[in-house]
Amino acid sequence: xxxxxxxxxxxxxxxxxxxxxxxxxxxxxxxxxxxxxxxxxxxxxxxxxxxxxxxxxxxxxxxxxxxxxxxxxxxxxxxxxxxxxxxxxxxxxxxxxxxxxxxxxxxxxxxxxxxxxxxxxxxxxxxxxxxxxxxxxxxxxxxxxxxxxxxxxxxxxxxxxxxxxxxxxxxxxxxxxxxxxxxxxxxxxxxxxxxxxxxxxxxxxxxxxxxxxxxxxxxxxxxxxxxxxxxxxxxxxxxxxxxxxxxxxxxxxxxxxxxxx
Amino acid sequence: xxxxxxxxxxxxxxxxxxxxxxxxxxxxxxxxxxxxxxxxxxxxxxxxxxxxxxxxxxxxxxxxxxxxxxxxxxxxxxxxxxxxxxxxxxxxxxxxxxxxxxxxxxxxxxxxxxxxxxxxxxxxxxxxxxxxxxxxxxxxxxxxxxxxxxxxxxxxxxxxxxxxxxxxxxxxxxxxxxxxxxxxxxxxxxxxxxxxxxxxxxxxxxxxxxxxxxxxxxxxxxxxxxxxxxxxxxxxxxxxxxxxxxxxxxxxxxxxxxxxxxxxxxxxxxxxxxxxxxxxxxxxxxxxxxxxxxxxxxxxxxxxxxxxxxxxxxxxxxxxxxxxxxxxxxxxxxxxxxxxxxxxxxxxx
Ligand SMILES: Nc1ncnc2c1ncn2[C@@H]1O[C@H](COP(=O)(O)OP(=O)(O)OP(=O)(O)O)[C@@H](O)[C@H]1O
Ligand SMILES: [Mg+2]
Numbered sequence: 001x002x003x004x005x006x007x008x009x010x011x012x013x014x015x016x017x018x019x020x021x022x023x024x025x026x027x028x029x030x031x032x033x034x035x036x037x038x039x040x041x042x043x044x045x046x047x048x049x050x051x052x053x054x055x056x057x058x059x060x061x062x063x064x065x066x067x068x069x070x071x072x073x074x075x076x077x078x079x080x081x082x083x084x085x086x087x088x089x090x091x092x093x094x095x096x097x098x099x100x101x102x103x104x105x106x107x108x109x110x111x112x113x114x115x116x117x118x119x120x121x122x123x124x125x126x127x128x129x130x131x132x133x134x135x136x137x138x139x140x141x142x143x144x145x146x147x148x149x150x151x152x153x154x155x156x157x158x159x160x161x162x163x164x165x166x167x168x169x170x171x172x173x174x175x176x177x178x179x180x181x182x183x184x185x186x187x188x189x190x191x192x193x194x195x196x197x198x199x200x201x202x203x204x205x206x207x208x209x210x211x212x213x214x215x216x217x218x219x220x221x222x223x224x225x226x227x228x229x230x231x232x233x234x235x236x237x238x239x240x241x242x243x244x245x246x247x248x249x250x251x252x253x254x255x256x257x258x259x260x261x
Numbered sequence: 262x263x264x265x266x267x268x269x270x271x272x273x274x275x276x277x278x279x280x281x282x283x284x285x286x287x288x289x290x291x292x293x294x295x296x297x298x299x300x301x302x303x304x305x306x307x308x309x310x311x312x313x314x315x316x317x318x319x320x321x322x323x324x325x326x327x328x329x330x331x332x333x334x335x336x337x338x339x340x341x342x343x344x345x346x347x348x349x350x351x352x353x354x355x356x357x358x359x360x361x362x363x364x365x366x367x368x369x370x371x372x373x374x375x376x377x378x379x380x381x382x383x384x385x386x387x388x389x390x391x392x393x394x395x396x397x398x399x400x401x402x403x404x405x406x407x408x409x410x411x412x413x414x415x416x417x418x419x420x421x422x423x424x425x426x427x428x429x430x431x432x433x434x435x436x437x438x439x440x441x442x443x444x445x446x447x448x449x450x451x452x453x454x455x456x457x458x459x460x461x462x463x464x465x466x467x468x469x470x471x472x473x474x475x476x477x478x479x480x481x482x483x484x485x486x487x488x489x490x491x492x493x494x495x496x497x498x499x500x501x502x503x504x505x506x507x508x509x510x511x512x513x514x515x516x517x518x519x520x521x522x523x524x525x526x527x528x529x530x531x532x533x534x535x536x537x538x539x540x541x542x543x544x545x546x547x548x549x550x551x552x553x554x555x556x557x558x559x560x561x562x563x564x565x566x567x568x569x570x571x572x573x574x575x576x577x578x579x580x581x582x583x584x585x586x587x588x589x590x591x592x593x594x595x596x597x598x599x600x601x602x603x604x605x606x607x608x609x610x
Contacts, residue, residue, distance in 0.1 A: 075501045078497055079499040083497070092487045092491055092495075093490060103480070104498050106487075107499040107500075166498065170498060
């Protein structure tokens with residue numbers, strides 16, 4: 001098989017009269033870090049929502065490892081191997097840090113109420129296994145010490161890290177991060193960049209929406225630029241930086257320094 | 262910009278003072294009711310032990326309300342539905358247990374009762390599962406109000422089928438201790454407690470412990486809680502909402518059945534017992550804000566004690582009024598529940 005893990009064909013989403021995603025086609029190579037950038041309201045989050053099955057498509061197709069994802073439920077898509085985080089952090093606020101990650105391993109659990117209630121040895125062993133695995137993902141994002149705290153008591157930057165750990169706990173092949181750097185300070189962002197690189201080293205393909213251009217330019221292998229729902233450019237960071245349409249789209253934005261290296 | 266901050270401030274102040282007034286009103290109403298009850302009791306020459314006796318008997322019924330209320334909470338927090346068929350699960354548990362116990366099986370009474378209990382819980386759970394699959398599942402994605410109305414329809418159907426199957430005559434289940442209709446009674450000072458009360462409290466305690474273990478320690482329990490607090494995020498973690506909905510109905514049905522079975526020897530189960538029990542359980546759940554399990558349990562116990570004391574100082578005929586007065590007062594003044602802030606589900610962004 002070729003190196004394409006995820007592919008969209010003329011992907012389209014309309015909300016009433018608003019075309020949030022306009023016939024967008026692209027391919028994601030296995031093992032790459034692909035950034036999706038664009039001004040506010042460009043349709044980046046909507047694109048993630050379409051791929052993860054949150055919104056039904058208005059038109060087009062999505063393929064994951066050759067399998068058509070159209071119409072599949074979010075939990076099915078998740079268990080096929082596509083995980084994501086949210087632009088506005090969505091942790092389970094009634095649980096500890098560790099429990100949040102354990103939920104991510106839910107589909108690895110095959111024992112239910114009865115077995116657990118009877119404390120069957122196999123069910124208990126499985127629980128221990130899940131806890132151990134969850135702790136691994138927590139150490140990966142540097143939260144091992146925080147396991148027993150309530151998830152929402154973490155500082156914001158760590159909540160974002162926890163979301164990544166929770167998504168990774170589902171053992172995805174594609175990880176979609178929606179503005180993981182938003183609200184993080186410089187050292188936290190450097191930490192994040194290292195983490196994303198480490199995740200890719202582990203064989204996971206990363207899709208990344210990000211506003212911080214410096215961050216994106218240093219990290220992404222390729223970039224797709226959306227504007228008003230339309231894909232206006234695609235290429236390496238260097239190619240995108242010099243693309244006149246991209247420059248035009250970002251004119252009037254405060255942060256255009258990245259366009260002229 | 263500054264203006265907006267100003268507006269926000271007055272708004273929050275206004276909200277705060279409204280909250281304080283609300284709390285004040287609640288406390289005043291509760292104190293007023295207690296004073297009124299004591300006054301009525303005084304006129305009847307009640308002593309402390311009378312109140313204690315009423316409270317103990319009330320808490321027995323209240324334990325059943327607590328189980329029913331937990332069923333409401335489990336289903337509501339996972340699916341958003343208020344399942345009015347909850348009381349019917351109680352009826353089914355009790356009636357099935359009685360039917361199996363009185364069947365022609367030639368077994369010693371103890372084994373027969375044990376078998377009847379196990380089968381009745383299993384069958385009611387199965388009915389809960391089937392109910393979810395044939396009524397709620399096909400309508401999934403409909404507005405919650407529609408689903409709630411479906412559960413009302415299911416309630417009426419189940420009750421009608423029960424009437425066809427069992428008629429209007431009351432059944433009986435033997436007391437667990439004596440295996441006779443007549444139960445043992447214990448005396449503690451001036452207080453009388455029936456042996457079945459201990460079975461009821463024991464069963465409730467065991468059920469609570471198992472539930473606690475399930476929700477706190479198992480991954481599936483955590484998945485259910487995740488679904489309750491953020492359905493969208495849970496779904497994106499690979500959790501199937503329809504599977505969780507099914508699980509919540511199974512749990513709620515089992516809880517109801519257990520309640521009905523341990524209650525059965527203390528009452529005479531009939532095909533229509535589910536209506537009033539379901540409503541009482543609903544009131545108890547509302548007392549805890551519909552999303553809090555500890556709140557639901559406390560609500561059930563308090564409701565049971567309150568209505569029994571209320572009936573004691575007035576007359577038995579007024580018993581049911583207490584629950585509905587509480588319901589109306591809560592909905593008017595504290596729709597978020599009296600006890601314990603629960604885990605409100607957040608909507609995804
Ligand atoms: N659920 C929805 N209902 C209606 N319109 C929506 C919905 N979600 C997104 N939109 C609209 O679709 C367009 C694209 O929104 P989207 O959130 O995908 O942009 P974005 O690129 O993620 O922006 P940002 O950088 O602000 O996160 C916007 O015009 C938005 O108002
Ligand atoms: Mg967005």
